[in-house]
Amino acid sequence: MKLLLTGSSGWLGRHLAPRLEAIGHKVIGLDIAPGDHTDIVGTVADRTLIDKTFRGHGIEAVIHAGALHKPDIVRYPNSAFVDVNVTGTLNLLEAAVQAGHDRFIFTSTTSLMISETVRAGREGGAEQAFWLDEEFGPLKPRNIYGVTKISAEHLCRLFHKLHGINVAVLRTGRFFPEDDDTLIMPSGPNLKANEFLNRRLTVEDAAEAHVVALNGIADLGFETFILSAPTPFGRTDCAQLIANAPAVIARYYPEAKALYDKKGWILPDHIDRIYDAGKAERLLGFRSKTDFASILAALAEEREPPFHHDPHYLSPKEAL
Template sequence: MKLLLTGSSGWLGRFLAPKLEGIGHKVVGLDVAAGDHTDVIGSVADRGLIDQTFSDHGIEAVIHAGALHKPDIVRYPNSAFVDVNVTGTLNLLEAAVQAGHDRFIFTSTTSLMISETVRAGRAGGAEQAFWLDEEFGPLKPRNIYGVTKVAAEHLCRLYHKLHDINVAVLRTGRFFPEDDDTLTVPSGPNLKANELLNRRLTVEDAADAHIAALDRIVDLGFETFILSAPTPFLRADCKQLMEDAPSVITRYFPEAKALYEKQGWVLPDHIDRVYDAGKAERLLGFRGKTDFSSILKALAEGRPLPFQHDPSYISPKEAL
């Protein structure tokens, strides 16, 4: 298929584009910044550019991974988030419908599920970890990023209803390579390893999930999926995860404590949320290849950690 991939110069795009090309798709990359997989420079908010790109390249399906993200809040006004995340999504949906497409893949975020109550967790008085699946709600996003991504999801749902285009909304957990912009202890690889228990996936797995959605959504209509590494936890663990996470972790992974101590790492003392990616496995046939057990295996064997970590990473659009 001739695919339009937005955000092609971004972190996900640089992994997704070659995977798509490797299985025979023709990828036309669109981004505001130049990149190895970007053919069209410009914004999804520019409807004329979108129409021209569709016309010039004969686009047959869209993977819309371009967006302003949470770290961009300190760099861009709220209106820019509306222009890119909402109007940009509308432009692509309208163009896809006019072109007669049968599928549309939208990269969303689990961040829109994190209200102030969820974010506060134990500090806010929560007695157990929040179990976050696709039925969790009501959604009360805490910032302009989450608000605009919810709005874009609603547009996707509306265009499916009005025009019967099949849409997969992929709420991805964390896969960025840089350090967290708010947490400092633990930091770096230790934090990323911990997060694979409950809220992170690798960028490679995120790319594979998009490919699975592209293949499967035509038989599903409109569906929303949470994407995260397979969690070892059960709902029944949620209370103890908030009270004493290390005891739950070592119950599933008896070797974890010693391997972490050898590395000079720490396990989380509590876990306040767990992303359940089971629906993606059931309906898309997608299950992340890298999970917490992969981390422990790498530590035990002295191999490189199976995820990307680059504290110096800067989004290409910020290097313009």
């Protein structure tokens, strides 16, 4: 299949493109920044470029992974988020429908589910962790990134309703390699390791989820999926996760504290949100390979943790 992959120079795109090619797809990469997997340098906001790309390459399906992200808020005006995240998605949906496509994969974000109330967590008075699945709501994004991504999701839903195109909206948890831009403690790999309990997955798993969705969405219509490492917790744990997360973690992973102590790491004293990725497993048969148990196994064997960490990572578009 000839696929248009937007965001092909980005962190996800550089892992997803070779995976798609390895299973026989022809990938046409489009990104604002040059890259090893980028054939067309330009923006999805340019409708003329999108139409030219579809005509010139015989595009048969779209994986729309390109976007401005949360860290870009300090770099770009609100209008740029609307242009790229909303108008760009509209351009691609219209072109896909005109070309007669039967499927469309849209990379969204769990960030749009995090209102100020959810973000405040225990400090805001929450008495239990928020259980975030696809039915969670009402959704009240807290910044322009979340607002434009949820707007793009609504466009995807509308185009399915009007034109029957099958759409998979993939709300990905965290998989970026750089340090968190707001949290100070713990930092680096320790924070990433902790997040595999409730809100992170590897970029390799994120890429594989897109591959699975490309095939799996064909007969499903419109569906939204949360992507994250499988959490060990259940809804009945939510109150204690706010009050005493280490005690809950110890029930599931008795070895965790000793392994963390040896590494000089700390476990979270509370967990305020849980991403439930169960729907992707039920409907698509997708389950992330790397989970918190994988982290502990690496620590026990004194191997490097099975995720990427690069505090100096810079988005390719920022290096232009």
